[in-house]
Amino acid sequence: MAEQINPAVKALTVLIPGFLLSFSFDVLTPLLFLLFLQVYVLFFSGIARKRWLLLFPPFLIAAAGFAWMAMLYTSSNFAGGDVLFSVFHLDVTSGSLVVGISLALRSLCFVSLSLLFVLTTDPTRLMLSLMQQAKLPPKITYGILAGYRFVPLFRHEFRILRQAQRVRGVTRVRGWKGRLLQVKRCAVPLLANAIRRAERTANAMESKGFTGSGERTHFHPMRVTGRDWRFFGLINGMLLVVFGLSYYFGYLRIFGIQVGG
Amino acid sequence: MNEIQQEPKTIRESLLAVFTLKELKLKEIVLMSMLGVVFGFIYLAFYFFGQGLRNILLPIGLAPFAYEFIFGIWFIVSIVAAYIIRKRGTAFWSELIAGTVQVLIGSPAGPMLIVSAAIQGLGAESAFWMTKYRNYSLWVLVTAGAMAAVFSYAWGLYHSGLIALAPGLLLATLLVRIVSGMLLAGVLGRWVSLSLARTGVLRGYALGKEQQRERRAS
Numbered sequence: 001m002a003e004q005i006n007p008a009v010k011a012l013t014v015l016i017p018g019f020l021l022s023f024s025f026d027v028l029t030p031l032l033f034l035l036f037l038q039v040y041v042l043f044f045s046g047i048a049r050k051r052w053l054l055l056f057p058p059f060l061i062a063a064a065g066f067a068w069m070a071m072l073y074t075s076s077n078f079a080g081g082d083v084l085f086s087v088f089h090l091d092v093t094s095g096s097l098v099v100g101i102s103l104a105l106r107s108l109c110f111v112s113l114s115l116l117f118v119l120t121t122d123p124t125r126l127m128l129s130l131m132q133q134a135k136l137p138p139k140i141t142y143g144i145l146a147g148y149r150f151v152p153l154f155r156h157e158f159r160i161l162r163q164a165q166r167v168r169g170v171t172r173v174r175g176w177k178g179r180l181l182q183v184k185r186c187a188v189p190l191l192a193n194a195i196r197r198a199e200r201t202a203n204a205m206e207s208k209g210f211t212g213s214g215e216r217t218h219f220h221p222m223r224v225t226g227r228d229w230r231f232f233g234l235i236n237g238m239l240l241v242v243f244g245l246s247y248y249f250g251y252l253r254i255f256g257i258q259v260g261g
Numbered sequence: 262m263n264e265i266q267q268e269p270k271t272i273r274e275s276l277l278a279v280f281t282l283k284e285l286k287l288k289e290i291v292l293m294s295m296l297g298v299v300f301g302f303i304y305l306a307f308y309f310f311g312q313g314l315r316n317i318l319l320p321i322g323l324a325p326f327a328y329e330f331i332f333g334i335w336f337i338v339s340i341v342a343a344y345i346i347r348k349r350g351t352a353f354w355s356e357l358i359a360g361t362v363q364v365l366i367g368s369p370a371g372p373m374l375i376v377s378a379a380i381q382g383l384g385a386e387s388a389f390w391m392t393k394y395r396n397y398s399l400w401v402l403v404t405a406g407a408m409a410a411v412f413s414y415a416w417g418l419y420h421s422g423l424i425a426l427a428p429g430l431l432l433a434t435l436l437v438r439i440v441s442g443m444l445l446a447g448v449l450g451r452w453v454s455l456s457l458a459r460t461g462v463l464r465g466y467a468l469g470k471e472q473q474r475e476r477r478a479s
Contacts, residue, residue, distance in 0.1 A: 025425060073427045205291075
């Protein structure tokens with residue numbers, strides 16, 4: 001169950017493949033990892049399958065678009081092989097096909113990891129864990145949490161602002177200039193209110209004895225247990241296995257250079 | 262008054278001041294967080310706008326440019342915060358905070374967004390760092406927007422695998438992104454900050470104080 005994993009460890013876990021996978025430009029490595037991630041999410045993560053199947057597929061379309069673009073404009077260092085077909089005088093070779101599909105699969109891996117994180121992480125627990133495990137200064141942590149608390153209020157304020165302007169007969173101007181004016185009319189009062197509120201909130205925090213010092217006790221202590229590291233080991237261990245497999249089968253390419261095989 | 266701060270003497274000291282936030286007061290940090298929330302929504306709106314733009318440009322093969330035109334908007338919080346607060350580390354931390362807030366709101370980009378936000382923030386910060394945090398003229402703000410564009414592009418080359426694309430296309434997209442950073446972050450950021458200063462809410466911050474001094478002088 002990914003929900004109970006310590007958020008800071010979970011963030012680290014999903015970031016590492018984000019860095020390492022960026023080295024590979026072959027098809028097999030990201031494909032195997034993507035398959036593993038899908039199996040993990042669907043059967044072991046505790047995310048409702050229906051929810052995942054609703055959220056994930058739209059990214060397939062975006063990835064396909066990215067693959068198409070990468071295929072058309074591949075650098076000559078990467079686009080070896082025979083010409084398969086051409087569009088608008090741009091040749092698609094077997095090399096560029098590989099790069100395009102690889103980049104798309106890679107981005108799908110990143111999306112899977114990010115969604116896995118976002119869907120199973122409580123915002124407040126994330127901030128507390130970043131403070132207690134990742135040593136983010138309490139000043140920043142509670143500053144961010146204070147701002148985050150006002151999100152529902154901003155929505156409310158935005159609605160009131162629009163209504164107030166309509167009551168006073170602020171008319172819509174057509175065209176680009178009007179659109180810009182509209183944005184300004186909303187953005188400046190919203191920001192001005194936010195600034196006022198920031199000042200009041202900070203004063204309130206300080207008057208109640210918040211010093212922002214790092215030596216403090218915690219009401220909700222966040223702990224790292226063996227289970228968190230097992231999760232870390234599973235995801236990143238599989239990444240290494242995947243790299244190993246694609247090296248073994250002779251597919252691994254680091255920045256377009258064939259490794260082994 | 263604690264307005265007079267000790268100037269860092271060595272490069273190491275001044276870098277330390279950027280990353281440890283010693284100079285920033287709590288109210289300035291909460292301000293950055295609030296800016297992060299408001300701009301977080303604007304960023305999200307532009308994300309969908311960019312998706313739409315890309316779908317329009319996709320069939321004619323210009324899709325790679327879709328996000329580049331509007332990329333500058335993602336650096337704006339750095340410029341606004343740095344221009345208002347004018348202390349070491351504001352450009353970097355404000356972007357980092359805005360990125361974190363977006364993750365909290367539930368951006369699908371996840372924790373990686375915090376990393377890319379930090380890199381963009383470092384880009385903007387580098388421009389202010391080079392002026393030793395003394396000059397906040399339009400040109401410095403525009404340079405900060407351009408630097409954020411360059412840093413974020415370098416990150417994209419590696420992380421999104423853009424390095425596999427044709428050099429001519431890369432150069433063209435980089436240029437579009439830099440211009441976008443200059444205009445949408447630098448020029449627009451300055452304009453937003455000045456509009457805010459006119460409402461009078463910035464009286465407690467460096468920009469508001471400067472405006473008051475100018476008004477008194479004239």
